[in-house]
Amino acid sequence: MLEVRDLTVRFPSGFVAVHGANVKVRPGEILALCGPNGAGKSTVLSVLAGDRAPSLGVAELDGRPLGAFDARGLARRRVVLEQSPSLSAPYTVERLAGLSIGVEVPPGLMHDIVHRSLEDVGLANIKDKRADLLSGGERHRAHLARILAQLAAAGEVEGKYLLLDEPTASLDIEHQISVLKIARRAADNGVGVLIVLHDLNLAAAFAHQVGLMNRGRMVSTGRPPDVFSKECLSEVYRTPIEVESDGRGRIRIAPLY
């Protein structure tokens, strides 16, 4: 399990971005972190990714503090897709997708993994294009292929973690859904997935668990229908929001304007 307990993050400027939050990412489950801008979602993700040490509280992977892992050890256990991934060299899509794979993987296997990842994100047909010249959405998917390949190359995926920071922000509806299906498939194979999401409907449809954050605090966590109540969402987003339920556990969320 990848988790933070009583996490507080204070920036050097003195600003407290996260206040006593508890987040558990369990193998085989998708946890979606939702909340308004500046709620602290990405900060929680960066602590879970090992980028940032908690100011207070604990961050652990299978009971071992994240700070005790070295960069390579962590890279074998969790993969991360940044909010705006960048690339400052004109690599091809194929080469970009293989970039995060460790040196110990034999070339033949590497080739297979990269191709499967590119097919997963629907970029296999443009693998020889320059990645820095792609559209924003395609580039984002190329980076997703890169971390999927990193995940696959690290061996057995069960017990690994996939951390996605707003992976759907630059994608059209078709690709938003396909990215979440990829996450779903990973979870089905035993991967623990954490997604920072703004789209509450996607979160409700694909996540097993959701966490709703506001101003650095975890407002509530649980199954989507339990967390996404009309009152709670309207208060957190300071906007009247309607929640419809079909009675079989599926909900639709719509802001009123």
Add this chain to the structure above:
Amino acid sequence: MYPLRRLSVFMVCLVVGAAAAHADTRPLRVVSAGGDLTEIVYALGAGDRLVGVDSTSRHPGETQKKAQIGYVRRVSAEGVLSLKPDLVLGANDLGPPPAVEQLRATGVRVAIAPEGDSPDGVLDKILFVGRHLGLDDEARRLAGEIREEMTRAIETAAKSSRGRKVIFVLSVGDSGVLVGGENTAADAIIRLAGGENAARGFEGYKPMSRESILQAQPEVVLMMKNRQGGHRSTDRILDRPEFSMTPAVASGSLVTMDGLLLLGFGPRTPKAVAELSSAINR
């Protein structure tokens, strides 16, 4: 007046003795790196043996037709070798050291002149050049003439001396002026010409502050004529407050002289002493 007798008989004997060893090898392809040495070579009538000179060798005018090896402190070993010299006459500051080493390693005779920003130094250099060119008799004759001229010039200068404070300005920059302190060729020539160096308390060519210049109260400003013979830098001096308020500028005592003549300490040094003396003791 100046202790010329320091150049003792012993010294002359030594030089003559050393010269005898070289008498049979008369180098015919000579590279001279040093304006003073080149002048001496010409004064000894051996100008046609020169195959290359450095950029400080600007007198006499024939030097312009010789191959140019660049600045004396920055010569290229292979460049010099390409002139196929059998002798390289180098001023004391010939360099860089690795180039000198390389020249010697290829078997070229490199002769470094004695340091000589003094009347005795001029004579030393003349005998040095004569010895290496195999022209000892000519050199001794020339040294004798120069010594007489020098003695006369120095005596005349001393007689007409009015103890004027002279400041030598090497260059004028935006931030300050570079002046000749103690232990420089400028200091030596000023004193020979019966003047007093106004820039005291430091050695070498250094920037001098405005206040120190004002305090020094120079009565004559001495500068080098620039290569085109223009006077642009002297105009710039007049505009600067630290100079415009000195007695020198007030009385219009601004002297410019050819740099090589003034500071080279070559065979024209007596002439330099006479010229400078008459300019500053007016």
Add this chain to the structure above:
Amino acid sequence: MPLVRAMTGGFTPPWPSKTPGIFVLLLGVLIVVALAELAIGPVNLSLQEIIAGISLSADSQGSIIVSYIRAPRLALGLVVGTALALSGCALQGVLRNPLADPGLIGVSTGASVGALSAIVFKDVMLGMLPPESHVYVLPIAAFAGAGVVTGFVFSVSRRGGATSIATLILAGVAVNAIALAMIGSLIYISDDQQLRDMTFWMMGSLGAANWTLVTVSFAIVAVAAFFLFRMGRELDLFQLGERAAYHSGLDTERTKRKVAVLCALAVGGVTAAAGPIGFIGLMAPHMARLIVGPRHALVLPAAALMGTILLLMADLGVRNAVPPAEPPIGLATSMIGGPFFLWLLLTRMKRDGLNA
């Protein structure tokens, strides 16, 4: 081939079929330029003299010129070109900035301050040391100077993972200004003899090459180059940004420290031997990328070849331009490098805006 792939690391798409050919071509050009460096100079030499010089059976003046002047000069050129090109390549890779160059960001100037201090304080410093260690004092001082500057520039440029062109150039301007002030004070307190040593050295030249100097700088650069050549994958990962590189398993802080130390070592080592020589570290990696693509495992060796080719061509140029005089080599590299830099700056700014 599989062995090479395994060594260079990361996923390797099938080699572009022309890549080995390009390296053979570059090597060929380097050999031609190197032979020209031995054969062409102000002194005309016969083929026998050149061969005698190379085979170390020097007996005539001509063959001594080859073995004592031209050959060490060529060797120093190879060392200096490799060091500057590899440092430029690594700095550009880690800073994710194509304008990083040991000269522009002040590493060379830092090395100069170190070396000039050694020249000026020679008598004080060397008094305590055994004579055989003197030849190492200049490189060590230059390394220290270069190290301080590299450390400073890296810490300034740390913000946000990638460096902005503006930050980098401003840091370079600041560092160069401080260093020049220090050089100014060194010049002020130096005596005439020290001043001579300094002015010659400041101009940059391969002319002082002798076998001792070549051996010392070769030893220093060989160590730095050995490690820099193996950094292909690390530099590739840096192109994702520091955070993503870390997510991919790279200890980014360690990599940066490594690059800083290795570059300071390489630049310090060659600056001590040949003075500050600009623009090779800027141009060589760019040309290398143009011909072998962006993979650092290929860019590094290609840049080393390009760097030595450029430097030897510049040296050939200055040696044969106005014989028997010889202009400083920095003049030649700046004459090509200056316009190149301007072009690069303008195209980058057009593409990325001023803050890129």
